[in-house]
Amino acid sequence: MEFSSKLLARAVDEIAQLPGIGKRSALRLALHLLKQPKDNTYHLAQALTQFRDQINFCQKCHNLSDQPVCEICANTNRDATVICVVEDIRDVMAIENTRQFKGYYHVLGGIISPMDGVGPNDLTLESLVEKIKQNTIKEVIFALSATVEADTTNFYMYKILAPFAVKITAISRGIPIGDELEYTDEVTLGRSILTRIPYEDALKE
Amino acid sequence: MEFSSKLLARAVDEIAQLPGIGKRSALRLALHLLKQPKDNTYHLAQALTQFRDQINFCQKCHNLSDQPVCEICANTNRDATVICVVEDIRDVMAIENTRQFKGYYHVLGGIISPMDGVGPNDLTLESLVEKIKQNTIKEVIFALSATVEADTTNFYMYKILAPFAVKITAISRGIPIGDELEYTDEVTLGRSILTRIPYEDALKE
Numbered sequence: 357m358e359f360s361s362k363l364l365a366r367a368v369d370e371i372a373q374l375p376g377i378g379k380r381s382a383l384r385l386a387l388h389l390l391k392q393p394k395d396n397t398y399h400l401a402q403a404l405t406q407f408r409d410q411i412n413f414c415q416k417c418h419n420l421s422d423q424p425v426c427e428i429c430a431n432t433n434r435d436a437t438v439i440c441v442v443e444d445i446r447d448v449m450a451i452e453n454t455r456q457f458k459g460y461y462h463v464l465g466g467i468i469s470p471m472d473g474v475g476p477n478d479l480t481l482e483s484l485v486e487k488i489k490q491n492t493i494k495e496v497i498f499a500l501s502a503t504v505e506a507d508t509t510n511f512y513m514y515k516i517l518a519p520f521a522v523k524i525t526a527i528s529r530g531i532p533i534g535d536e537l538e539y540t541d542e543v544t545l546g547r548s549i550l551t552r553i554p555y556e557d558a559l560k561e
Numbered sequence: 562m563e564f565s566s567k568l569l570a571r572a573v574d575e576i577a578q579l580p581g582i583g584k585r586s587a588l589r590l591a592l593h594l595l596k597q598p599k600d601n602t603y604h605l606a607q608a609l610t611q612f613r614d615q616i617n618f619c620q621k622c623h624n625l626s627d628q629p630v631c632e633i634c635a636n637t638n639r640d641a642t643v644i645c646v647v648e649d650i651r652d653v654m655a656i657e658n659t660r661q662f663k664g665y666y667h668v669l670g671g672i673i674s675p676m677d678g679v680g681p682n683d684l685t686l687e688s689l690v691e692k693i694k695q696n697t698i699k700e701v702i703f704a705l706s707a708t709v710e711a712d713t714t715n716f717y718m719y720k721i722l723a724p725f726a727v728k729i730t731a732i733s734r735g736i737p738i739g740d741e742l743e744y745t746d747e748v749t750l751g752r753s754i755l756t757r758i759p760y761e762d763a764l765k766e
Binding site: 358362363366367369370371373374376383384385386390392394398399400404405408409411412422427428446449466 | 569571590592602604606609611617619653654
């Protein structure tokens with residue numbers, strides 16, 4: 357695409373660097389900003405810059421936070437014996453929404469993915485081991501996605517944590533509640549048979 | 562969505578103001594910026610601000626331009642007797658890509674759309690009439706989209722320009738080249754029969 361304006365070309369190029377936004381969408385967004393008051397663009401630019409500049413990570417769980425310690429970690433009413441390992445803030449939000457978990461979190465900040473250049477050292481694994489060493493945690497729950505990269509990360513964490521006297525669990529996988537069996541994909545269905553649980557346990561849920 | 566950080570919440574809110582981007586996508590984009598070097602965010606913010614601040618409109622055709630007069634209008638080799646009326650810069654780019662038009666453009670800056678609060682006074686219609694009054698233009702081509710709003714705008718322009726001694730044409734509508742008849746929608750097919758042209762004319766294309 358050739359533009360009649362370098363300012364426009366640069367704005368489009370920058371917007372199109374964002375994941376999932378092509379040149380055409382970027383042009384549409386730039387033209388949208390042009391139709392809005394200038395303040396809208398200033399506010400957007402300022403919000404992005406301040407966010408990137410000033411955002412903190414919680415010293416304890418490594419979640420995004422404006423404070424040195426996030427609200428969840430600052431809450432002393434939660435169960436300090438259970439820690440839930442997640443990939444990023446979206447997973448913390450998703451699990452908090454279920455209201456089923458009362459322990460603390462540990463945010464890895466990613467998952468091992470050689471394709472994206474993310475190795476174990478890019479994650480907050482060292483800090484996780486330090487926490488376990490303090491001997492107050494009785495259970496670590498692996499709550500990553502159901503992808504190959506997440507499986508790799510789970511296995512890597514398992515190897516690191518196995519020497520410690522801590523129970524290691526993983527969130528269950530299987531047929532989503534409300535789904536029909538015949539429409540479930542083969543892999544999920546096959547696994548759900550292999551990892552079947554006593555019916556009495558299923559009743560407890 | 563409740564966020565653990567106000568900075569994140571504000572960034573997500575601002576991004577989600579853009580058309581076609583929901584809160585979930587906005588969060589994804591914000592987290593993407595966080596994984597990139599800070600400079601990426603600064604460059605994006607700067608490009609948007611500079612674009613919105615410094616962008617000019619060509620004094621002649623009202624297209625986006627870094628100069629007072631855009632490259633097309635500054636080109637004296639084009640045909641000054643034909644003017645092509647379009648909605649915005651994207652349409653200028655699309656028509657230029659066809660290499661089938663050698664006249665000048667007139668960019669309306671939008672189309673009449675009461676739903677979006679866009680009326681005739683928001684468009685560059687006055688400047689279009691001024692151009693016609695100079696009596697050098699022999700033909701005005703309406704090259705708007707094939708939507709209801711565009712039809713309204715075409716009709717409004719037709720009413721304004723009818724008193725002047727200028728030929729008014731509109732780009733043809735019909736079955737896209739390469740499309741099969743049986744898959745063409747009824748309205749397009751019906752219209753293409755009503756607006757049929759002599760076969761000798763079709764041969765010239």
